[in-house]
Amino acid sequence: MLSAGAPSATDGGAATTAEVLRVEGLQAGYGKHVVLDDVSLTVGEGELVALLGHNGAGKTTALRAITGQLRPSRGRIQLDGRDVTGSSAALTAKLGMSMVPQGQNVFASMTIDENLRLAAAVAGGRPSNPRSAQDVRSFVLDMFPILKDRGKDKAGSLSGGQRQMVAISMALMTQPRLMLLDEPSTGLAPVLIDEVLAAVRTVNQQLGTSVLLVEQDTKRVLRVSDRVYVIKLGVPVFSGTPHEMHQQDWSQLF
Amino acid sequence: MPKRTRRFAAVAVAAALGLTACGGGSGSGGGSASGGNDTYKMGVAMALSGANAALGQDFVRFIQYGVDDANKQYASDNFKIEMVSEDTQATAEAGLNALNKLATVESVPAVFTAWSAVVKAMAPASEDLGVALFNIGANSPDLEGAGANLRNFFPLASVDVRAVATYMAKEKGAKKAAIIRVNNATGEGAAKVYKDAFEKAGGKVVATETIEQDAVDASSQVAKVLAAKPDTIHVQTLLGESSAVMKALQEQGAKVPITTYSGVGEAVAVRQASGDALNGVIYTTLGGAKVTDPKVKELVARFVKDQGREPAGISYDVYMYDSVFFYAEIIKKLRANGDEVNGKNILKLVDSQRDFSNLPLEGSTSFTHAGTVIKDVILKKIEDASKNPGEDPEVVTIKP
Amino acid sequence: MELLLQLAKNGVIIGLLYGLFAYGMSLIIATSGVLHFAHGLTLAGSAYSFWFFLQDQDLGVFVAILGALAVGGLLGILVELGIYRPLRRIQATDMVFLVASLSVLTLGQAALIFIFGTDPKAVTPTAFLRWSTDVGPFNVRMWDLLIIGASALAFTALYLLQRHTSVGLSFRAVGDNPHRAQTLGIKLQRTYVWVFLAGSLVAVLPGMLLAVQNPVTPSMGFDLLIKAVIALVVGGIGSMPGALLGGVLIGVVESVAVYWLPTEWSEFTLYALLFIFVIARPQGLTKGALRTA
Numbered sequence: 001m002l003s004a005g006a007p008s009a010t011d012g013g014a015a016t017t018a019e020v021l022r023v024e025g026l027q028a029g030y031g032k033h034v035v036l037d038d039v040s041l042t043v044g045e046g047e048l049v050a051l052l053g054h055n056g057a058g059k060t061t062a063l064r065a066i067t068g069q070l071r072p073s074r075g076r077i078q079l080d081g082r083d084v085t086g087s088s089a090a091l092t093a094k095l096g097m098s099m100v101p102q103g104q105n106v107f108a109s110m111t112i113d114e115n116l117r118l119a120a121a122v123a124g125g126r127p128s129n130p131r132s133a134q135d136v137r138s139f140v141l142d143m144f145p146i147l148k149d150r151g152k153d154k155a156g157s158l159s160g161g162q163r164q165m166v167a168i169s170m171a172l173m174t175q176p177r178l179m180l181l182d183e184p185s186t187g188l189a190p191v192l193i194d195e196v197l198a199a200v201r202t203v204n205q206q207l208g209t210s211v212l213l214v215e216q217d218t219k220r221v222l223r224v225s226d227r228v229y230v231i232k233l234g235v236p237v238f239s240g241t242p243h244e245m246h247q248q249d250w251s252q253l254f
Numbered sequence: 255m256p257k258r259t260r261r262f263a264a265v266a267v268a269a270a271l272g273l274t275a276c277g278g279g280s281g282s283g284g285g286s287a288s289g290g291n292d293t294y295k296m297g298v299a300m301a302l303s304g305a306n307a308a309l310g311q312d313f314v315r316f317i318q319y320g321v322d323d324a325n326k327q328y329a330s331d332n333f334k335i336e337m338v339s340e341d342t343q344a345t346a347e348a349g350l351n352a353l354n355k356l357a358t359v360e361s362v363p364a365v366f367t368a369w370s371a372v373v374k375a376m377a378p379a380s381e382d383l384g385v386a387l388f389n390i391g392a393n394s395p396d397l398e399g400a401g402a403n404l405r406n407f408f409p410l411a412s413v414d415v416r417a418v419a420t421y422m423a424k425e426k427g428a429k430k431a432a433i434i435r436v437n438n439a440t441g442e443g444a445a446k447v448y449k450d451a452f453e454k455a456g457g458k459v460v461a462t463e464t465i466e467q468d469a470v471d472a473s474s475q476v477a478k479v480l481a482a483k484p485d486t487i488h489v490q491t492l493l494g495e496s497s498a499v500m501k502a503l504q505e506q507g508a509k510v511p512i513t514t515y516s517g518v519g520e521a522v523a524v525r526q527a528s529g530d531a532l533n534g535v536i537y538t539t540l541g542g543a544k545v546t547d548p549k550v551k552e553l554v555a556r557f558v559k560d561q562g563r564e565p566a567g568i569s570y571d572v573y574m575y576d577s578v579f580f581y582a583e584i585i586k587k588l589r590a591n592g593d594e595v596n597g598k599n600i601l602k603l604v605d606s607q608r609d610f611s612n613l614p615l616e617g618s619t620s621f622t623h624a625g626t627v628i629k630d631v632i633l634k635k636i637e638d639a640s641k642n643p644g645e646d647p648e649v650v651t652i653k654p
Numbered sequence: 655m656e657l658l659l660q661l662a663k664n665g666v667i668i669g670l671l672y673g674l675f676a677y678g679m680s681l682i683i684a685t686s687g688v689l690h691f692a693h694g695l696t697l698a699g700s701a702y703s704f705w706f707f708l709q710d711q712d713l714g715v716f717v718a719i720l721g722a723l724a725v726g727g728l729l730g731i732l733v734e735l736g737i738y739r740p741l742r743r744i745q746a747t748d749m750v751f752l753v754a755s756l757s758v759l760t761l762g763q764a765a766l767i768f769i770f771g772t773d774p775k776a777v778t779p780t781a782f783l784r785w786s787t788d789v790g791p792f793n794v795r796m797w798d799l800l801i802i803g804a805s806a807l808a809f810t811a812l813y814l815l816q817r818h819t820s821v822g823l824s825f826r827a828v829g830d831n832p833h834r835a836q837t838l839g840i841k842l843q844r845t846y847v848w849v850f851l852a853g854s855l856v857a858v859l860p861g862m863l864l865a866v867q868n869p870v871t872p873s874m875g876f877d878l879l880i881k882a883v884i885a886l887v888v889g890g891i892g893s894m895p896g897a898l899l900g901g902v903l904i905g906v907v908e909s910v911a912v913y914w915l916p917t918e919w920s921e922f923t924l925y926a927l928l929f930i931f932v933i934a935r936p937q938g939l940t941k942g943a944l945r946t947a
Contacts, residue, residue: 067837
């Protein structure tokens with residue numbers, strides 16, 4: 001299942017397994033200010049790929065450009081082989097990208113149960129969905145029992161870690177082809193970060209959901225990822241397996 | 255007179271639709287008393303934009319009919335009347351501007367206007383400007399004596415309210431009366447007239463309750479009024495809230511005689527909305543020209559032919575038309591006496607002559623010492639609200 | 655005492671009417687963040703349509719109800735598409751939305767005057783509508799029952815909609831966190847159209863109920879709008895139960911206060927109530943969940 005020998009960020013070589021996401025030469029920014037330049041990456045079927053980099057390296061910009069919240073100024077984005085460059089956020093969501101944004105990523109005034117039902121309803125009726133909404137729901141509730149116990153509580157009453165679980169669960173309820181997580185560790189205690197990252201890995205392995213994970217916490221992320229990309233000041237500086245990453249001089253990368 | 259001064263004035267669009275918003279035109283000066291074919295300006299200030307524009311624009315059209323016809327009738331007297339109109343938007347502020355423009359720029363000797371708030375605002379200013387001010391369409395009782403240069407050609411509400419209050423106390427033996435009135439100056443003034451007249455006739459007003467214009471529910475007011483156990487109830491409201499009052503009276507089982515005035519009793523919308531809640535209600539009308547009068551019918555037919563629709567307020571339009579002949583008669587007399595046609599002389603003539611019998615529709619009119627007109631008051635009873643008001647039987651005619 | 659009870663009952667009824675009108679506004683503001691003053695136009699427009707189809711064209715009550723719903727719903731959607739959507743595109747401030755909304759209301763009133771004239775229009779009440787009976791100390795009218803029925807219908811329908819349908823859940827989600835809703839794949843523009851439709855349809859109910867009780871006037875929307883805004887502030891802006899609660903509260907206060915005070919003070923009591931809430935409890939009875947547009 002793991003795609004050993006996946007293509008590097010720059011050579012554009014064919015992947016040995018089906019690619020869910022393929023990004024080539026992505027350039028994006030705000031106004032004339034280019035934040036991200038010539039970034040290429042792929043996420044294979046069932047892969048958990050991490051995009052690492054310092055604060056301000058352009059990671060969130062990359063996610064926004066990929067999911068259509070920001071129009072890229074150059075480059076190409078393909079989802080399951082279909083060109084989605086410049087598509088709206090609503091369209092990329094419909095085609096199977098589900099992003100878990102940083103920060104306020106649950107509907108605080110709605111109950112946990114309603115958050116999940118809404119997410120399921122949004123993606124409802126997509127013919128490509130392999131599982132019934134009920135199956136995904138059982139899976140999610142088994143993985144995060146707290147969501148079952150507190151289903152009638154307002155999502156706003158939850159702790160930061162629990163909110164991340166709800167947010168991830170919402171993304172899963174849409175049965176995405178690719179889940180994109182924007183720094184899920186933000187604001188969490190270390191023990192909770194481990195818990196959340198472990199949950200992401202579990203989802204990835206048990207549901208086979210492909211994941212693109214953006215993070216700062218390099219050490220923890222390397223433990224759960226199949227492959228990593230590192231960008232620095234908007235430019236790609238490394239791509240490879242966690243093993244290869246450990247052999248690098250990190251001071252050059254960050 | 256519908257007043258919507260509380261409302262947002264939807265001025266812009268209505269102004270664009272205004273036909274005669276800008277008066278003016280040529281014409282000789284206002285006051286030459288010499289012979290020859292002279293033209294005299296007739297200052298007209300009406301709501302030509304805003305919520306009341308539909309009414310005001312029709313007023314101006316009927317005045318124009320009057321001008322056309324009077325000029326034919328008085329052709330042998332060698333003078334002509336020319337109408338100069340300005341927009342009051344039915345508000346005091348715009349009304350004052352209109353008056354100023356008519357008096358100073360157009361130099362008219364007399365201004366004819368309507369809407370109680372407008373007339374009240376103009377009354378003191380007309381004195382300063384030296385023009386005669388004629389109210390030809392407002393009926394608020396407090397317009398009586400509102401200014402030295404104001405004469406009320408239009409009968410004020412006090413005429414009929416006073417008559418019905420006296421009638422209920424003296425002829426019907428009512429000892430206790432209650433009033434439900436609209437919460438504005440017109441309602442307040444009428445309630446005061448009713449109370450004064452009823453108590454002067456030996457009765458007592460035991461409750462006065464108010465209702466907001468266009469209010470949708472009157473059950474609180476009616477409940478309070480009924481709790482005072484009156485022998486008769488007088489309703490002095492405008493259009494929107496009237497049916498709520500009548501329905502509440504019916505629902506709460508009011509058994510005593512209910513009186514009101516023609517603005518409620520004859521209004522089609524009130525009759526439709528109230529249904530049988532209005533049956534049995536007595537209302538006042540004024541003697542004089544009626545919609546059924548052949549001359550009025552003829553005038554309405556002319557309007558329908560020109561405009562393709564019924565006029566908005568025919569009971570007012572009658573006075574609009576007649577006012578031109580009233581003005582023409584004054585001019586004729588002043589010319590005959592060799593007096594200049596100016597504000598001062600016009601007022602002097604009205605006060606000395608008092609009776610004018612040359613009005614084509616109303617026939618005649620008579621001014622009191624207080625500068626108001628007197629009319630016969632006819633009480634009518636609504637037996638079936640679904641019928642035309644013309645079919646309501648008369649109860650009694652009260653002579654002034 | 656009997657009078658006081660009667661006044662309280664009248665207050666609840668008229669309060670439900672205010673609440674119904676405020677309810678639609680509340681739904682719209684909670685989702686879109688727009689204080690939709692033009693809701694008053696929706697009310698007046700649907701009342702005129704109801705009168706037009708029923709009284710003027712004599713097409714029967716069924717057609718009249720459908721016609722009023724169609725016109726009311728269409729007015730809401732048109733204002734959203736024609737006014738608010740372009741404003742949102744240029745990221746106009748709340749103040750611009752407010753002024754635009756008020757302008758639509760006043761222009762709409764002028765249009766109603768242009769189309770129908772200033773004279774009030776009335777629906778002839780049928781025997782069914784005139785029915786009333788005494789229950790204990792209360793006089794109960796058919797109109798009272800219709801208002802209670804319409805309120806129950808609207809409140810139940812919207813409650814179920816907002817909890818058990820995807821469109822209703824998306825209303826709340828967009829109101830709560832539009833950015834997150836978008837990343838989840840909810841189309842904001844489409845949701846706004848739906849919420850303006852739903853809120854406007856709710857306003858058609860008080861529009862028709864008013865039309866059968868009182869003559870229809872061009873200013874009727876503005877009159878009710880003031881009551882509705884007070885109800886929203888008192889109930890908590892953006893809170894759905896708050897709109898209902900606020901409506902009933904001001905209806906009862908307006909009606910019952912005149913038991914002790916002269917009737918001309920009834921509107922004054924409302925402004926006093928508004929003032930007290932603005933000073934002492936600006937969040938309203940229920941904690942409003944208003945977000946800025």
